[in-house]
Amino acid sequence: MSAKYHFLAEQLEARIEKLGFNAPLPSERDLALEYNVSRMTIRKSIDALVDKNKLYRVPHVGTFTTDKKLYKKMDVFLGFSREVEQVGGTPSTTLLEYSLMPADERIATKLDIEKGSYVYRIVRLRKKNNVPLIIDESYFPKDTVPLNEKIVQESIYQYIQTELGLNMVFADQKLVATFCKAPYTQYLEIDEQTPVMYVELTGYLEDGRIFEYSESYKNSDRYELVIRSHH
Numbered sequence: 001m002s003a004k005y006h007f008l009a010e011q012l013e014a015r016i017e018k019l020g021f022n023a024p025l026p027s028e029r030d031l032a033l034e035y036n037v038s039r040m041t042i043r044k045s046i047d048a049l050v051d052k053n054k055l056y057r058v059p060h061v062g063t064f065t066t067d068k069k070l071y072k073k074m075d076v077f078l079g080f081s082r083e084v085e086q087v088g089g090t091p092s093t094t095l096l097e098y099s100l101m102p103a104d105e106r107i108a109t110k111l112d113i114e115k116g117s118y119v120y121r122i123v124r125l126r127k128k129n130n131v132p133l134i135i136d137e138s139y140f141p142k143d144t145v146p147l148n149e150k151i152v153q154e155s156i157y158q159y160i161q162t163e164l165g166l167n168m169v170f171a172d173q174k175l176v177a178t179f180c181k182a183p184y185t186q187y188l189e190i191d192e193q194t195p196v197m198y199v200e201l202t203g204y205l206e207d208g209r210i211f212e213y214s215e216s217y218k219n220s221d222r223y224e225l226v227i228r229s230h231h
Contacts, residue, residue: 008035009045013054016065022131025055025063056221058189066221089128095153096135096187097123100142110202110213111141118142122152125187135184138214145211160211167206174200180217188219196220 016025025031028046032039046063049055057063099121108115119139126134140147140156145166151159160166176198185192196217203212 004037005041005044005048008037008041009048011035012045013049013052016049016054019065021065022129023065025065027062053221059191061189090130092127092130093153094125094127094187095122095149096125097121098149098152103139103141107139107213111139111210113141113143113210120145120147120152122147122156124152132188133219135180135187135217136214137216138212140212141210144205144209166211168211169204169206171201171203171212173202176200177220184217188217190219194219194221 012025012031016023019025025046026034028039028042031042035042046055050057050063053066055063056066100118101121102116103111103113103119105115107119108117111117111119113119119141122136122138122140124136124138125132126136138156145156145160145164147156147159157168160168177195178198179192180188180190180194180196182192185194188196190196197220199214199216199218201212201214201216202210203214205211
């Protein structure tokens with residue numbers, strides 16, 4: 001059995017290399033009939049290719065060929081759209097929430113503003129080539145970064161720089177391995193037991209003001225963070 005599923009995994013790997021990124025694989029049943037093997041053998045072969053990051057599963061949907069991971073260097077202040085475009089991908093955003101609210105004590109502390117000051121709360125699903133990668137839950141102080149729904153569906157960073165003329169100079173980021181909030185798992189197409197990268201980001205302007213606080217859940221199967229150390 002072991003030799004059979006390893007041999008079949010090699011055959012499938014050669015096949016999927018020709019399919020391109022995010023292409024659907026036939027069902028286990030269809031593959032079992034095609035290769036004249038058991039579904040258990042097919043499943044083990046697919047498991048091996050998932051472990052090699054050649055395939056990924058979407059629960060209740062199917063199995064797909066893996067896109068190249070999106071890499072982010074944590075020492076570079078770059079918005080999601082530009083990250084994706086720099087590697088030849090197509091970025092897209094689904095706006096899940098856009099609201100104006102008074103900051104509670106926690107958010108006011110994170111943004112270094114008075115409690116009760118108005119902030120925008122924005123929740124966005126970020127995709128590369130229509131594949132979900134990140135849920136961003138972001139807060140922007142209204143007095144510093146006035147927004148509207150059209151802007152938040154495009155590039156907020158570009159708007160801050162070009163329209164508001166503000167200089168974003170650096171961000172503090174904290175990275176933790178954890179699990180995704182239950183409401184967000186469906187959007188990332190993962191289950192509640194799939195580990196994700198949780199990143200807290202606090203962005204600063206040239207004059208020292210904080211312009212953003214965000215909490216992001218990144219699918220670690222499709223997204224990779226690179227930290228550069230300087231001597």
